[in-house]
Amino acid sequence: MENTIADFIDFIEQSPSSYHAAEVVASRLQDAGFARVDETAQWPSTPGGYVMVRGGAVMAWVVPENFTGEFKIVGSHTDSPGFMVKPNPDFRNAGWSQLAVEVYGGPILHTWFDRELKLAGQAVLKDGSRRLVDTGALVRIPNLAIHLHREKNFDPDRQVHVQPIIGLDADDVSFAEILAEKLEVDAEEISAFNLITVDSQRGEVFGAGHKFLAAGRMDNLSSVWASMQALISTAEDYSGEDVLVLSAFDHEEVGSASRYGAAGPILEDVLTRTAAALGKNEEERRQIYARSSCISVDAAHSVHPNYAVKHDPTHHPLIGQG
Structure with a gap:
C-alpha cells in the first residue's frame, strides 16, 4: 500500500x-x-x-x-481549476512586475493566496514543435495585510485581486524571457503558450494512522x-x-x-x-x-464534518464508504 x-x-x-x-x-x-x-x-x-x-x-x-x-x-x-496566463501577460503596478491571468474553471479563490505557485502547460515554438513547461515555484498571489482589510468576508475581484507577482518592476524582465530561459531557447523562438498556475507543494500523507492524502x-x-x-x-x-x-x-x-x-x-x-x-x-x-x-469516473465530495447541514439530510456520501 x-x-x-x-x-x-x-x-x-x-x-x-x-x-x-x-x-x-x-x-x-x-x-x-x-x-x-x-x-x-x-x-x-x-x-x-x-x-x-x-x-x-x-x-x-x-x-x-x-x-x-x-x-x-x-x-x-x-x-484542474487554476489561473491561465493571458497571451500578453506582462504588466507593472506600484513597483511590482505581475502576470495577467484569467480564472480557469471554478477554483476556490482564497485557497490560492500566499502560496508559491509554478506555471505548467505547453509552449509552441516557431518551428511547430511542442515543449512541455514546468517552471517550478515562480509566482505568488499575495494577500492583503489584515490591518488594510477589516471586512468579515473575503471576496476577491477575479480580474484585479488574483494577478500574481513574478518580480520587481526594476528587474525589467519580460515573461517571454523568463519562459525562454526555462526552455533554454531564445525568446523569439516562442510562438505561443498555454500555461496554468499550479500549487508547487508536493502531496503528503497525514492524519492519525496516516490514512489521509492531501495533494493538488x-x-x-x-x-x-x-x-x-x-x-x-x-x-x-x-x-x-x-x-x-x-x-x-x-x-x-x-x-x-x-x-x-x-x-x-x-x-x-x-x-x-x-x-x-x-x-x-x-x-x-x-x-x-x-x-x-x-x-x-470523477471525484465526489463526502460529507464535510463542519458543514454537515449543507448536505442532503437522508443521503450522506460518507468518507471511504460511498
Missing part, C-alpha cells in the same frame, strides 16, 4: 498540467507494452494495447484476439491514475471479447466542448476508426455502440 500511495503522489507531481498528465499516462502505458498511435497514420487492428495523445487528452484501448463484444469505456479528465489536482488525477492502473493490470493477461477503452479528457472544468474534451470528437474518432480497422461496417458499428457502456 505504501508503494501504491507513493506512486500516486509521484504521478500527481509529474502531472502539473493536463498536457503533462496525458504524456505521463502515455509513457507509463508504453512501458507496459502499449504502442503509441499516430493519428495521421494507418489505424492499428492487430490485438494488443494502444495509446494516443491529443493535446491534454489521452486515449488508450486494448484490442482482443476476437472482438465480438462491445466497447467498455472509462472516462475521466486531466485538467486530486480532481481528477485520482481517477486518471486509477483508470490507468486498472487498464495496465487488465491488459497483462486479457482474454475477453470487448475492446477496453481509457478516455482521459481535457477541458472538463470549462465545459468539455473542445477538440480534446468529452463533448468533442476525440472519443468518437477512436471508436469509429477502431471499429473500421477491425472490419466493422457502419451498421455493425452502430450495433456495437448500442450495447457498449461508459462509466464516468
Whole structure:
C-alpha cells in the first residue's frame, strides 16, 4: 500500500498540467507494452494495447484476439481549476512586475493566496514543435495585510485581486524571457503558450494512522491514475471479447466542448476508426455502440464534518464508504 500511495503522489507531481498528465499516462502505458498511435497514420487492428495523445487528452484501448463484444469505456479528465496566463501577460503596478491571468474553471479563490505557485502547460515554438513547461515555484498571489482589510468576508475581484507577482518592476524582465530561459531557447523562438498556475507543494500523507492524502489536482488525477492502473493490470493477461477503452479528457472544468474534451470528437474518432480497422461496417458499428457502456469516473465530495447541514439530510456520501 505504501508503494501504491507513493506512486500516486509521484504521478500527481509529474502531472502539473493536463498536457503533462496525458504524456505521463502515455509513457507509463508504453512501458507496459502499449504502442503509441499516430493519428495521421494507418489505424492499428492487430490485438494488443494502444495509446494516443491529443493535446491534454489521452486515449488508450486494448484490442482482443476476437472482438465480438462491445466497447467498455472509462472516462475521466486531466485538467484542474487554476489561473491561465493571458497571451500578453506582462504588466507593472506600484513597483511590482505581475502576470495577467484569467480564472480557469471554478477554483476556490482564497485557497490560492500566499502560496508559491509554478506555471505548467505547453509552449509552441516557431518551428511547430511542442515543449512541455514546468517552471517550478515562480509566482505568488499575495494577500492583503489584515490591518488594510477589516471586512468579515473575503471576496476577491477575479480580474484585479488574483494577478500574481513574478518580480520587481526594476528587474525589467519580460515573461517571454523568463519562459525562454526555462526552455533554454531564445525568446523569439516562442510562438505561443498555454500555461496554468499550479500549487508547487508536493502531496503528503497525514492524519492519525496516516490514512489521509492531501495533494493538488486530486480532481481528477485520482481517477486518471486509477483508470490507468486498472487498464495496465487488465491488459497483462486479457482474454475477453470487448475492446477496453481509457478516455482521459481535457477541458472538463470549462465545459468539455473542445477538440480534446468529452463533448468533442476525440472519443468518437477512436471508436469509429477502431471499429473500421477491425472490419466493422457502419451498421455493425452502430450495433456495437448500442450495447457498449461508459462509466464516468470523477471525484465526489463526502460529507464535510463542519458543514454537515449543507448536505442532503437522508443521503450522506460518507468518507471511504460511498
